[in-house]
Amino acid sequence: MEYKITFNHYQQGLAEGKFIGVKCTSCDAILFPPGALCRECGHTGLEPIELKGEGRIRTFTVVRVAPEGKTPPYVVAMAELDEGPWAMGNLIGINPEEADMSLIGKSVKFGSHEVKGDTYSSDDTRVLTFTLQAS
Amino acid sequence: MREVAILGVAMTKFGVSEKTNLEMFAEAGLEAIAQSNLEPKDMEALFFGNCLGDFEEGQMHMAPFAHAELGLPISAPATRFESACATATVAIRHAALLVGAGVYDVVIAGGTERATKMGTPLATRTFAMACQAQYECGAGITFPGAFAMATHMYAHKYDIPLKNLKEDMANVAVKNHAHGSMNPKAHFQKKITTETVLGGMMVADPLQLFDCCPFSDGASALVIAEAGKAKDLIKNPVFFAGMGQASNGPLYLQKDLTRIRAREASVAQAYKQAGIGPEDIDVIELHDCFTIAEILALEGLGIYDFGTAHDGAAKGETALNGNKVVVNPSGGLKSKGHPIGATGAAQVTEIVEQLREESGPRQVDGARIGLVDTLGGDFGTICNLILRS
Numbered sequence: 165m166e167y168k169i170t171f172n173h174y175q176q177g178l179a180e181g182k183f184i185g186v187k188c189t190s191c192d193a194i195l196f197p198p199g200a201l202c203r204e205c206g207h208t209g210l211e212p213i214e215l216k217g218e219g220r221i222r223t224f225t226v227v228r229v230a231p232e233g234k235t236p237p238y239v240v241a242m243a244e245l246d247e248g249p250w251a252m253g254n255l256i257g258i259n260p261e262e263a264d265m266s267l268i269g270k271s272v273k274f275g276s277h278e279v280k281g282d283t284y285s286s287d288d289t290r291v292l293t294f295t296l297q298a299s
Numbered sequence: 300m301r302e303v304a305i306l307g308v309a310m311t312k313f314g315v316s317e318k319t320n321l322e323m324f325a326e327a328g329l330e331a332i333a334q335s336n337l338e339p340k341d342m343e344a345l346f347f348g349n350c351l352g353d354f355e356e357g358q359m360h361m362a363p364f365a366h367a368e369l370g371l372p373i374s375a376p377a378t379r380f381e382s383a384c385a386t387a388t389v390a391i392r393h394a395a396l397l398v399g400a401g402v403y404d405v406v407i408a409g410g411t412e413r414a415t416k417m418g419t420p421l422a423t424r425t426f427a428m429a430c431q432a433q434y435e436c437g438a439g440i441t442f443p444g445a446f447a448m449a450t451h452m453y454a455h456k457y458d459i460p461l462k463n464l465k466e467d468m469a470n471v472a473v474k475n476h477a478h479g480s481m482n483p484k485a486h487f488q489k490k491i492t493t494e495t496v497l498g499g500m501m502v503a504d505p506l507q508l509f510d511c512c513p514f515s516d517g518a519s520a521l522v523i524a525e526a527g528k529a530k531d532l533i534k535n536p537v538f539f540a541g542m543g544q545a546s547n548g549p550l551y552l553q554k555d556l557t558r559i560r561a562r563e564a565s566v567a568q569a570y571k572q573a574g575i576g577p578e579d580i581d582v583i584e585l586h587d588c589f590t591i592a593e594i595l596a597l598e599g600l601g602i603y604d605f606g607t608a609h610d611g612a613a614k615g616e617t618a619l620n621g622n623k624v625v626v627n628p629s630g631g632l633k634s635k636g637h638p639i640g641a642t643g644a645a646q647v648t649e650i651v652e653q654l655r656e657e658s659g660p661r662q663v664d665g666a667r668i669g670l671v672d673t674l675g676g677d678f679g680t681i682c683n684l685i686l687r688s
Contacts, residue, residue: 171433197434203552223455223556225447226504227439231424234439242448242550250551252435263504268455279437284428291437 169198178276178290186210196249217274219245253292271297300399304529304536307334308648310519313636323518324411335522339370343403345377346394348386348410349640383429385675388643388682409520412638429676431549443503446589449556457606467613468590469496479630486636515636519644541573541685562599565681577601584646585672587631654688
């Protein structure tokens with residue numbers, strides 16, 4: 165078994181503004197973030213696929229007590245891509261004080277921003293961002 | 300599988316401790332062994348729970364040192380278990396499985412944690428290490444944050460105004476603090492009101508300080524033996540009737556955070572093995588790390604239909620004087636405290652004492668069957684134990 169799209173491939177994609185997942189060659193299910201095998205049917209035949217990076221907010225929170233090294237408040241959200249998979253990221257471009265239940269279901273555009281590594285995870289990484297789309 | 304029983308059970312007072320992880324564990328472990336009318340040399344193995352000793356005390360590989368602290372024989376292997384907040388329950392389940400399989404006759408299991416030593420920023424960082432590091436941690440998700448996202452999803456899914464849901468959740472905290480006020484081992488032993496909960500500082504919207512359990516220090520341990528041997532040693536052993544454990548992946552694969560599929564799979568295993576259903580349970584210690592967590596657990600365990608436990612919680616139905624199964628008579632994680640490596644063993648300790656009718660003012664009348672429910676990580680691990688007198 166060869167790992168088709170690794171975390172490093174995914175990271176490289178984000179740096180280029182691409183959202184790289186994998187598509188099952190057996191049942192067409194899409195996995196994003198990528199993984200070793202299809203979560204729907206267990207097939208290991210996967211092909212890289214670039215996703216559009218558009219979706220909807222499914223839930224969110226405003227973190228006010230943050231882990232060491234993070235500066236609150238900031239919004240963490242889960243969004244469902246139009247292609248089906250869900251992903252976690254930061255909802256940006258809004259005032260955290262205005263984050264409320266009306267966010268759920270709103271359309272967002274995916275992006276990414278760099279998060280500095282810390283003592284325990286030394287690598288800087290790119291993390292998904294979500295930006296509200298004008299409706 | 301052979302029938303397996305619990306003999307002695309013990310826990311330190313939970314709260315802020317000046318004692319080391321090993322000192323706390325030795326206090327609980329030696330008391331559990333003494334209660335069992337046994338000696339340390341009689342233990343054939345140690346199933347040891349600890350999550351964050353590396354960060355709390357710079358101590359990795361704590362199991363053999365816990366073994367030495369208890370004075371166990373060199374022939375008894377000591378193994379560390381780590382399943383985030385479900386650590387000790389998972390250790391206990393594996394101890395019971397190996398006793399049931401005939402590998403050992405008498406073992407000790409439990410856990411210890413000294414979370415307050417880290418302070419809140421480092422503790423929050425290290426707890427978040429139980430989130431998926433590559434694809435989720437970087438967003439700055441925290442444990443309250445994960446349950447906060449589940450809360451918003453619950454309100455949206457069942458079309459409950461968030462304000463109403465938060466009032467219902469506040470009643471979970473009020474109930475568990477009322478129970479904990481009767482528990483001399485609890486971290487917090489004071490009653491609170493819904494105003495206390497709804498007036499607290501915001502931790503992760505919509506969860507406020509009193510929606511959250513504390514970081515705590517503490518240890519708990521119990522002796523597990525083959526049932527025949529247990530009956531020879533003490534007059535009131537408690538028996539394992541059913542066990543379950545199941546695993547979930549990262550939140551992005553779980554998607555619907557109101558349905559913790561690992562819990563549904565785990566408790567189904569336990570009910571099946573015990574040959575009973577949720578209606579047969581007299582008392583439950585479940586994983587109320589946050590107020591919403593108790594509501595999700597009540598539904599996942601089959602005590603309430605999905606989308607309805609918030610209403611039952613608001614009415615106090617699961618309180619000691621309620622009209623349904625009593626939930627978290629110890630005060631739960633919320634009030635008793637949550638030293639994560641020890642929590643599951645303390646839940647078992649409460650259920651065993653309830654089934655032995657040793658719980659004093661918080662005794663559940665006529666409790667014969669009890670359920671333990673422990674959740675680890677961001678819903679990644681669930682372990683359930685059904686115990687009977």
